[in-house]
Amino acid sequence: MVRKEKGMNELSTSNGILLESGTNELEIIEFEMGQNRYGINVIKVKEIILPVPVTPIPHSHPSIEGIIQLRGEVLPVINMEKVMGLPKKMSKSEGKYIVATFNKQQVVFHVHDVSQIHRISWDQIEKPSDIYTADFSQVIGVIKRQNEMLLLLDFEKIVLEINPETGINVGQVKKLGKRERSNKRILIAEDSSLLRKLLQDTLHEAGYDNLLFYENGKDALSYLEELVGQGKNVSDEVKLVITDIEMPQMDGHHFTKRIRGDKDMTQLPIIIFSSLITDELKHKGESVGADDQVSKPEIAELILKIDHYIL
Numbered sequence: 001m002v003r004k005e006k007g008m009n010e011l012s013t014s015n016g017i018l019l020e021s022g023t024n025e026l027e028i029i030e031f032e033m034g035q036n037r038y039g040i041n042v043i044k045v046k047e048i049i050l051p052v053p054v055t056p057i058p059h060s061h062p063s064i065e066g067i068i069q070l071r072g073e074v075l076p077v078i079n080m081e082k083v084m085g086l087p088k089k090m091s092k093s094e095g096k097y098i099v100a101t102f103n104k105q106q107v108v109f110h111v112h113d114v115s116q117i118h119r120i121s122w123d124q125i126e127k128p129s130d131i132y133t134a135d136f137s138q139v140i141g142v143i144k145r146q147n148e149m150l151l152l153l154d155f156e157k158i159v160l161e162i163n164p165e166t167g168i169n170v171g172q173v174k175k176l177g178k179r180e181r182s183n184k185r186i187l188i189a190e191d192s193s194l195l196r197k198l199l200q201d202t203l204h205e206a207g208y209d210n211l212l213f214y215e216n217g218k219d220a221l222s223y224l225e226e227l228v229g230q231g232k233n234v235s236d237e238v239k240l241v242i243t244d245i246e247m248p249q250m251d252g253h254h255f256t257k258r259i260r261g262d263k264d265m266t267q268l269p270i271i272i273f274s275s276l277i278t279d280e281l282k283h284k285g286e287s288v289g290a291d292d293q294v295s296k297p298e299i300a301e302l303i304l305k306i307d308h309y310i311l
Helices: 082-085 155-162 170-174 192-206 217-231 250-260 280-287 299-310
Strands: 025-033 037-041 047-050 064-070 071-078 096-102 105-110 115-119 139-145 148-153 186-189 210-213 240-243 270-274 292-295
Touching: 025 082, 025 105, 025 148, 037 096, 064 105, 064 139, 071 082, 071 155, 082 105, 082 170, 096 115, 096 155, 096 299, 105 155, 105 292, 170 192, 170 299, 186 250, 192 210, 192 292, 210 217, 217 240, 217 250, 240 250, 240 292, 240 299, 250 270, 280 292
Parallel strands: 037 148, 071 105, 186 210, 186 240, 240 270, 270 292
Antiparallel strands: 025 037, 025 115, 047 096, 064 071, 096 105, 139 148
16 A cells, blocks of 8 residues: 555555566556546556645636646646546545646646556456446446456546547648548557547548547457458558557557567558657657657647558
8 A cells, every 4th residue: 555645656566567568568556536446557647646735716627626836837636526426525635646647738636545556467458338338438447356346547538528628629630721532441449439539530531531440459450360361461451550559458559569570460550649659658659660659639740640651
């Protein structure tokens, strides 16, 4: 367990080994809200701190407690009780702050408590069933651990619902000007149904109509392997692969590594399109052989990269 004053540098896993790229593993920071336990990818987390005084913002979103100043930066604080519809339990001075970085932004999540880090494989994470989730659900994965379950939350979606301006915007595509249509097939691995719909709309606007979507790298890889098994030239069938990083069953780094390791697929251009693309983390994508990496939600930049590899 973690003492209240501990930060990220004091949290540890059982082996203390930093993850290599392409192993299909990740480290999850476990935190508590009410009686349930949840997880956030450690790559997203900059640090964990005790609450500090918050400055309220008039007429802000109900889930926004206010803003804080941390090392010279002004950051919004999101109350996870409000986000998850839980009864009020903690005051502004209680709980823990998870300071996270993704989508080229920093945000603070106010949670009840933070416990420990788990190292697991993406194939241990099950996609939630449509029976008990819906498009508005914040849960993107279920992690079974002995007699309990950890729910992996979609923090990008949480932020997007609070501030839609942080998402993919078709207006960015229109600024690129009139474009020719292309029927060249693009394979896209993206676990978020919301992001799949946004990508479909924006890429269609950009002139790319032949899009093949899969919910994770495992299913996308199976499709490519099926093409090989049928004796087809993969590069004739698929002109480009776009992949997210965080996906149940098989993440984008391992997916990329598997493509690069197969002589029948290795020439496929691969673009990683993820909220985790930062200057500090780009080396992970480079080490597994990605041709390019674009941070969400920079859709215009992604389309220019697609133009480069397809046209």
